[in-house]
Amino acid sequence: MNELSVLIHLLSKKEDITIIGSTKKEILNALNVKDKNKSIYFQNLIINASNYLEPLGLQIRFNPLNSYWYLSFDSETTEIISANPFEGNPRLAATLFCTLICCISSSGETTIQKIIEIRKKKGVIEDIKELKNLGFVIFDKNLNKVRLTPLIGYLLDLEKLFLKIALKMKN
């Protein structure tokens, strides 16, 4: 069993719908890396593994919502398999987008009122409930709070999305 096999296993394991892959700490523990240069070791490990996986149409990605490293299909392969989970439901995708922006703008948590105010559409509560059932948000009815689960971080390239918004706003 070499370190690459262990790494691939740790990056491809799925505990539940919102937990895929492993954290840096878990990976270093599994590989028994304890020296003081472990961050450099980790960086090299990820780079080398990425080079190894690239020809297979896979890439190593980081989910900023839960700090997990995981395996993902590259953009070319993703185009072929149609990764959009909201295909044919742009309304729900738009509500999730607004929830995402609201959560990011207020330290990871927002309220239903805020989403309704931003979204300016009827049926936002139903959308939030549906998003909850799909595993994208956690909705606390009593406290009136909405939080994102890490799932959207796995399914959406947030970095690319924010760059696109920034460019759109700049222009």
Place this chain on the structure above:
Amino acid sequence: MEYQDVSIEINNLIEDIKNRVLSGEISLLDIELVPIFENLKDSLNIYNINKYSNTYKNAFQLLSQKFEELKIFLEYLDNKDTFLNYVKKNPMDTEITELLENCWKEPFTLNTLSLRFLEYSKDRLVTKKSEPLKIESIDKIRLKENFLLEIYDKKFTEQMNAFFDSIKGKLPCSYEEIFNNEDDQLKIFECFIYLLHLLQLGKLKYQKETNFLYL
């Protein structure tokens, strides 16, 4: 060394980029500067080094400006209100869908890829597989040397039948008459074996009382 001078060409390109940026036609962030530096590096030699220093200076000025634009852009990105301002503009669902396009990705998960499975797969992969038993036919080799047990060209049955044909004319005759003309002990032994087989097969018969062989 071949004399090559593309400094004027590169200077013109840099000037063109500068003009387009100043007119607002393009952003420096959209321009790849690597090809310019690659071109400069590849064509630089001792003959054109004097001319190239100025071109290098112009290219680095462009790079420096690009860094400045990047810094501004990163600061802009860091501002969370930018995204909030965008959704406050109440974009259409179709616009959001377009924005999300090409941003979707699919995680690769494989629950069967457990450590135990990987170890088992590795063991199976590295274990030397036993080759299935292969039966090969032995080629008959012709050698010049003489051996006591010589392998004949013809099959045993063919040899036996040839012997039978050779003695058929003599029958009925005594056992001794069969080998009368043969002096070679090995040949007599060989023919005796044929006789025994012919008797066993019933092609020949033997009368013990008269010591005669007959058909």
